Amino acid sequence: xxxxxxxxxxxxxxxxxxxxxxxxxxxxxxxxxxxxxxxxxxxxxxxxxxxxxxxxxxxxxxxxxxxxxxxxxxxxxxxxxxxxxxxxxxxxxxxxxxxxxxxxxxxxxxxxxxxxxxxxxxxxxxxxxxxxxxxxxxxxxxxxxxxxxxxxxxxxxxxxxxxxxxxxxxxxxxxxxxxxxxxxxxxxxxxxxxxxxxxxxxxxxxxxxxxxxxxxxxxxxxxxxxxxxxxxxxxxxxxxxxxxxxxxxxxxxxxxxxxxxxxxxxxxxxxxxxxxxxxxxxxxxxxxx
Numbered sequence: 246x247x248x249x250x251x252x253x254x255x256x257x258x259x260x261x262x263x264x265x266x267x268x269x270x271x272x273x274x275x276x277x278x279x280x281x282x283x284x285x286x287x288x289x290x291x292x293x294x295x296x297x298x299x300x301x302x303x304x305x306x307x308x309x310x311x312x313x314x315x316x317x318x319x320x321x322x323x324x325x326x327x328x329x330x331x332x333x334x335x336x337x338x339x340x341x342x343x344x345x346x347x348x349x350x351x352x353x354x355x356x357x358x359x360x361x362x363x364x365x366x367x368x369x370x371x372x373x374x375x376x377x378x379x380x381x382x383x384x385x386x387x388x389x390x391x392x393x394x395x396x397x398x399x400x401x402x403x404x405x406x407x408x409x410x411x412x413x414x415x416x417x418x419x420x421x422x423x424x425x426x427x428x429x430x431x432x433x434x435x436x437x438x439x440x441x442x443x444x445x446x447x448x449x450x451x452x453x454x455x456x457x458x459x460x461x462x463x464x465x466x467x468x469x470x471x472x473x474x475x476x477x478x479x480x481x482x483x484x485x486x487x488x489x490x491x492x493x494x495x496x497x498x499x500x501x502x503x504x505x506x507x508x509x510x511x512x513x514x515x516x517x518x519x520x521x522x523x524x525x526x527x528x529x530x531x532x533x534x
Contacts, residue, residue: 247335247345251313253277255346259313267311280349284314287326292362296322297329304333308343318353323361327352 256279260272272279285307290296304315317327337343357374364370368386372379
C-alpha cells in the first residue's frame with residue numbers, strides 16, 4: 246500500500262523539477278498546493294485487462310510530462326480504475342520518478358461498487374454488501390430499468406439471472422436538460438435581482454431628491470427669514486435713530502426756549518431797576534395788597 250498524501254512542499258518541488266519544460270501558466274495554486282492545470286481521469290473504458298494496462302501507461306506518462314492531478318473513484322470500471330492508478334503510482338514512485346507527496350490523487354466513495362466485473366446477480370450482490378434485503382432491491386432495479394426511468398438497462402445474462410448497467414446515453418439528455426434549466430433559472434434569478442436592485446436604487450434616488458428639495462426649501466425659508474429679520478432690524482434701527490434725533494432736537498429747542506426765557510427775565514428785571522417811579526408805585530401797590 247502507498248502511504249502519504251500531497252503536500253505544499255512536495256507539489257512545489259514537482260513544479261520546480263520540471264523547470265522550463267512546463268509553461269508559466271500551466272500550474273495553479275489551490276489551498277497551498279501546486280496543481281497542474283490539466284489532470285487525468287479514469288472514468289470510461291471496458292472492464293478488462295487491456296484497458297487496465299492502457300490506464301497504467303497513461304497515468305505513468307502523465308506524471309512524467311507535468312500532470313500531477315489524477316482523478317478516480319471506487320465505482321469507475323468496477324474498482325479497476327482505482328487499482329490501475331495505484332499500480333501506476335507505485336511503479337513510478339519505486340523508480341524514483343516522483344514521490345507520493347508530489348501527486349494529488351482524487352477519488353470518490355458512496356457507491357456499493359461491483360468488484361472488478363458485473364456480478365451474475367447484481368441484486369444479490371448489493372444485498373450481500375448492504376443491509377437491504379434482496380427482495381427490496383430487485384423491484385428497485387426493475388423500476389429503474391423501465392423505459393420511463395431510463396437509468397438502468399438490462400444486459401445479456403444467463404437464464405434466470407437479471408443484470409443491469411447504468412444507461413449513460415439515456416442519462417445524458419436528462420442531465421443536459423437539467424443543466425439548461427438550472428442555467429436558465431440562475432439567469433432568471435440574476436435578472437430579477439438586477440431589477441430589484443435597480444428598483445431599490447430608484448426609490449433611494451427619489452428619497453434623496455425629496456430630502457434635497459426639503460433641504461433647499463428649509464434653506465430658502467431660512468434665507469428669506471434672515472432677510473426679513475435684517476430688514477426689520479434695519480427699520481427698527483432707523484426708527485430708533487430718527488427718534489433719538491427728534492429727542493435731541495426737542496432737548497435743544499427746550500434748552501433754547503429756557504435760555505430765551507431766562508434772558509427775557511433778566512432784561513425785565515434790569516428795566517425795572519432803572520425806573521424809580523415804577524419801583525415806588527410797585528412798592529405802594531405791594532403795601533396796599
